[in-house]
Amino acid sequence: MTSLSAPFTDFAARVRQRVDDALAAALPADPDCPALLHEAMLYSLLAPGKRLRPLLVLMAAEACGSELSVAMPAACAVEMIHAYSLVHDDLPAMDDDAMRRGRPSCHAKFGEATAILVGDALQARAFELLAREMAPAVAATCCAELGAAAGASALVGGQCDDLAAEGQDGTLEQLQAIHRRKTGALIRVSLRLGAIAAGAPTDATERLDRYGQRVGVVFQITDDLLDHEGSAEDLGKATQKDAKRGKLTYPGLLGVEASREQARQLTLEALADLAPLGPPAKPLCALAQFVLERRR
Amino acid sequence: MTSLSAPFTDFAARVRQRVDDALAAALPADPDCPALLHEAMLYSLLAPGKRLRPLLVLMAAEACGSELSVAMPAACAVEMIHAYSLVHDDLPAMDDDAMRRGRPSCHAKFGEATAILVGDALQARAFELLAREMAPAVAATCCAELGAAAGASALVGGQCDDLAAEGQDGTLEQLQAIHRRKTGALIRVSLRLGAIAAGAPTDATERLDRYGQRVGVVFQITDDLLDHEGSAEDLGKATQKDAKRGKLTYPGLLGVEASREQARQLTLEALADLAPLGPPAKPLCALAQFVLERRR
Secondary structure, eight states: OOGGGHHHHHHHHHHHHHHHHHHHHTSOOOTTSOHHHHHHHHHHHTSSSOOHHHHHHHHHHHHTTOOHHHHHHHHHHHHHHHHHHHHHHTSTTTTOOSEETTEEOHHHHHOHHHHHHHHHHHHHHHHHHHHHHSOHHHHHHHHHHHHHHTSTTTHHHHHHHHHHHTTSOOOHHHHHHHHIIIIIHHHHHHHHHHHHHTTOOHHHHHHHHHHHHHHHHHHHHHHHHHHHHOOHHHHSSOSSHHHHTTOOOHHHHHOHHHHHHHHHHHHHHHHHHHGGGOGGGHHHHHHHHHHHHOOO | OOGGGHHHHHHHHHHHHHHHHHHHHTSOOOTTSOHHHHHHHHHHHTSSSOOHHHHHHHHHHHHTTOOHHHHHHHHHHHHHHHHHHHHHHTSTTTTOOSEETTEEOHHHHHOHHHHHHHHHHHHHHHHHHHHHHSOHHHHHHHHHHHHHHTSTTTHHHHHHHHHHHTTSOOOHHHHHHHHIIIIIHHHHHHHHHHHHHTTOOHHHHHHHHHHHHHHHHHHHHHHHHHHHHOOHHHHSSOSSHHHHTTOOOHHHHHOHHHHHHHHHHHHHHHHHHHGGGOGGGHHHHHHHHHHHHOOO
């Protein structure tokens, strides 16, 4: 990793364990929750991963001058939505993935019925957590924004069109419309919730939102490039899988070099979005570099 | 139907169309929502049904002296949670029901992937609607209460244990613990959200909650009795299905007569809970009778 991304990797190293502790604390054992369901929820929520979305929430809050703890419920809520969407996306009727980051996916380990219920329960808990733990003045706004980002016109709609696009010839516009909803909406709302939790002015929230839109696209482009070029060892899952299934990808539509160039250009624009926020936005600037240069 | 249940059936006749209109209006077409997903969401949300839960929300609000419109977003939100849970419960990996109230279930008509996504999107929309459309002072409370009722220690946990109990010998306590979460929690929260939307004092909210607990059990007992005795024509689905699958039921555990007697006793207690609320609670009193005497 280059030194340009150090403020992000430092932030992640400093905060990652706090995030995982907060996630675990947000799913306490309860006599009314079946033990197997609880185990499967923890397995899915605390799975190995970058915790990118909660880190985005927390970096946005810090960029707006807030303590991290103020935004921690929002950080956990977006990760719960992300985790639930992975569990459901992996189901046999969906992407049919038996592995997720080198471990059996939820349904492969706990059965399909439990996996469906794990996703359903994680989604409900995300909203409950936001509503209970955020300051009352912002809790409703956060629930409304997360509900829209997780809904039929965003996360779910993107996954629906992504499944429908398999094996079809598609255009760049279709690919972008899918990613904007399937991946981009949750990244954007992570930044927005961090800003809202921090009580940021609208201008700062909108800047972070635009940054999120651009970095979200870069994330998808590098994801496609890694799938195109990567080895199974690096990624912990079968690669070139997208291409084999006929999924739309950036390198497939634009070519590898033009995809790289677009990722570089969007990263520059994302950095410009953050410039007025000054030094507190350094970890987010570094993340933009990190996403551009990531090898996994 | 006897005249005792007339205030409820009158209320339902007066309000049912408003509920369905509000439900349809809560799922407007949107260019970012795939057309098939939208169609499947409307198919599932506006399916034939009693609309019991939204009517409970509205009756509770009226019993606490409020205009119905104040509670309509909460009424729609609980129906969305109910509708999503039916869609997911019907999936092949869950209860595997190809029919629902005389029509193909969502996955039978739209495919399994779409049905999973329909449920996911309806749940997200429920919280978004509550958060956006309820008065800010109560929106967060409503989201927290609905999140708990829809979560791993309530709706989802009950369904999980219900699936696990299939073909097992069970006790009355296990049966009650399942119903309390799988069916009872959403009925109770319907009444609570109606009271909260109306700005009711805690005492009234708790009375309505206790009423909901009792009527919820009566509803389940009569459901089991109808399944035990009913004809396929009356119910629009295969009957005695529960018994054939080895599910725990009240008549199976207590016998038919003791089940009936318990339903009668709980109905009397539910009526006593409502007595202090006076005439505005008449439709809820009548509903308790209606649930006790229903033939479908």
